[in-house]
Amino acid sequence: MTGRIEKKLIELNIDLPNPAAPVASYSPFILSNKLLFISGQGPFKDGKLITGKVGLNLTIEEGQDAAKACGEMILAQAKLACGTLDKIKKCIKLGGFVNCIDSFTDQAMVIEGASRLMIDVFEEDGWHSRFAVGANSLPLGMAVEIDAIFEVSS
16 A cells, blocks of 8 residues: 555656665664654765766756755655654754765755655655755765654654
8 A cells, every 4th residue: 555655756757765874883773762763864866876966067957966865865865763654753953964065055955855755745744944055075075965853753
């Protein structure tokens, strides 16, 4: 049986990736009481990590696509953690890091790719608090890294 959020993903033509395994000593998610914490996720497209630096060899639009890919990986981890995305009550917070040149100042516009995804998928419950900052480097050269906090039902 397909749940409400699964139907929404189909409607939006979103096929979630396989959840990525951690690259070091940490858990990809922690479920504590009614909060689900998703560790920082990188952007994968067709199984390949999206790398690069916004403002150097990636455009804002390419950065937004990478941020959306991070959001899709976040949803994949949330589904693994909960069994179904229908247990997600609310997206509470996204934290975004953009691999960018020093003079780049549109980090918020890049992370918008993930924010719009959460709102598209969860509608009113997708609105969240957020931060978006620039970084001179990210693990494995990834273009964007985003973490998340969700409220889940019991």
